[in-house]
Amino acid sequence: MPTQAIHSALLVLGNSEGLPWTTPSWQALTKVHGLPWDTTDNAPDDARSMIVPEWNVRVAKEVKVFVQKVLSMPEAEQDDYIIAGKGDNNSAGRKAWKDWVRARLPKWSINRAIDETLRAEGRGPYQVMAERGTRKLPTLEEAQLSDMRSIVANRLLGDKVFVGSGTLLKTPVL
16 A cells, blocks of 8 residues: 655645645644645744744745645655655755654654544544454454545635535545
8 A cells, every 4th residue: 555754645635725734623623723834924034933933934935846846746756755865955944844744743642643543433443353352453454444534624724625415525635
């Protein structure tokens, strides 16, 4: 099963209407109220960033250029470019983004929100173990979590993850 680094996933989602940063549920979870790389026009480079207090405007602009580069690339190339460690014009923005996500991730308690959602639906790991009568943690298939994707996405990101007013998830969320 392919995996994606969280700092990559958070950028790739941005191709879909600013997800996850523009949704009230994500903002409540992370306390980040807007696109992290947003800046005000004509703000001095050494001024504090609007959204990320750890950054100044110069760093936010570097991250923004990096994000724009990523989102302009074909999907198949995005993840490799995001995780690349090579020295290029976007190295500073790439590093600032990655470092910020790594530092903030534990504070956001995303895993706890996912666990709570799964438990509320009777799909927590220990609930599945009890149902199956085993002491072994279930695999994703054994826990039958594929049908939980929409519920978890809705909990984390709200109704903006769906196509129209339906129940189909937008492609980047899949």
